Amino acid sequence: MSAQQQYGSSYTDLLRTVRELGLLRRRQGYYYTRMSIVLGLLLGIVAGMVLLGNSWHQLWLAAALALVLVQVAFLSHDSAHRQIFHSNARNDWTARILAGCVLGMSVTWWRTKHNKHHAAPNQTDRDPDVQLKVLAFTPEAVGERGPLGRWLAARQGWLFFPLLTLEGVGLHASSLKHLLRRGASRADRIDAGVVAARITAYVAALYLLLPAGKATAFLGVQLALFGVCLGAAFAPNHKGMPIVPAGTKLDFLRRQVLMSRNIRGGVFTDLAMGGLNYQIEHHLFPSMPRPTLRHVQPIVREYCELHGVSYTEVGLFTSYRIVVQHLNDVGLGARDPFQCPLVTQYRK
Template sequence: MVATAAAFAGIWVAVVLVGDSWWQLAVAAAFAVVLTQVAFLGHDSAHRQIFTSGAWNDWAARIWACGFAGLSASWWRSKHNRHHASPNQQGSDPDIAPGVVVWTADVLDTRTGFSGWFGRNQGWFFFPLLTLEGLSLHVSSLRLLLSKEPVQHRWVELPMVVTRLVAYPVALFLLLPPGKAVAFIAVQMALFGVLLGGSFAPNHKGMPIIPAGMKVDFLRRQVLTSRNIRGGIAVDFMMGGLNYQVEHHLFPSMPRPNLKLVQPVVRDYCEKLDVKYTEVGFFRSYKIIVSYLNRVGLADRGAFDCPVAAQYGR
């Protein structure tokens, strides 16, 4: 946490020192990396992984998400808790709700015109769309905080988010020429979207989707819909520990450094119960996502084969 806060401050020192130069785009890329780490700390504290005190975790999540990243902690917690409760389940998991990208062929069947064409070719647009993920997160946060829905600590989060989102471009336009300031924001936002969205997408996309209403026990619901990513220290850093997604879903409040320690126990237990444990390489995971999205577009994939039915018959 101290290192991340220092890196955040260091970025602004670098902006001042680099000055009127296109090397600012390298600083913007570094800022995207730092903000991704900020988001991971917000995620960890929202899961109450950091402190023994629930209140300390909640406020840490609020400070990291709202103050440093410009995202609503309340919006994120609500969305993310629903995802953890029913990962990859239609009608329950907000991460596979119909949107620009569709995750099941039955939703695509309802789309016509450009929307239908896009859905049939969506796999090829996956990475370009990730560049807009950061902007989408900011918009979703503001939409909730400005809505009439009940939001806990709204009047704490809203000023923090608005101040962060306004102060950021104002500072850049004061320190840099307008063209370089705009380019800085564009590079930072695009890369932030790719890094953050690319950290979450490989964990469930392309894994079995559970139909609405289907009952699956906790272990299988969490393990069969999750995918771990191999890659060592570099992947651990860039994905914020989310590459141990199976373990994270089984033990969401377990501190990030412990996930890799419990992995052998989880893997052996799943093997003992004949529950499929999925782990693939970093680049392989993205190939799977693109292939899956294109298969949805071709409507040649079923939703989910129930593991109990597969073992004992329908």
């Protein structure tokens, strides 16, 4: 048996164990409860905005809205991964409604990008999350930039969290750019209308309810905090983990485990990261319901130890330190990002 066949069998055995234990069963009660709470909070915030009127205290509601919309984004993520319902169509429509009508983003754009990431995390020629124009993940990417770009790349770790304040605006813009591209399908054009209507209605409502200054401040706080919180939930999962060179072939188990990082913590971490703190388990079982991830973690950790696969788990603030240091080191050319232990074994 070849190494690839042996490693493929390893994941198959793990998947069989997880299925036999019933850990892939849907948890609809959990999701109905969470969606009801989120809907109630959204309605409460809207009512509070109307009752509060012309007041700078509206900025507290802007912050609250940002935090609730992050939870909506997590629910849309779970539904797009088909974790909630047995029906693929119900999952897809739920994700579309949450993303398009509530968040003002395109779920088709996000799903296309996110599926590519899941297929080959941290691989330079396949993962769109390491092909960003703002951040450089390889020395080659730094070398392609001009003097200002190289200066910024050398400090990109320190700039990472300030840049996340623009992530909310970037998500809206990227969604519309994808939906309005040349050759877009009829479904994309319909989604574009929904997303544009949601964004327009939200901005118009703010400026009708509040004076221009307060409305602008509300919008700025909401978008900035939303971007920081959402980015801070996704950032620790892969950044600072090995970068895989183009053309490298890895078996599924090692491709997902070695490039992912779990975050230790309790209820607060689970809430703040939407279950993405169990990133290894999520990548191994993308359709597994969020509340089940913590139950499968001991099984996965023990299985990785048994098969000699490095399993990475750190605290939240440690992960942020690693991310900042890694991005700065790559920008300075001080660290070779190609540190995957299987690169030489499976190089194309």
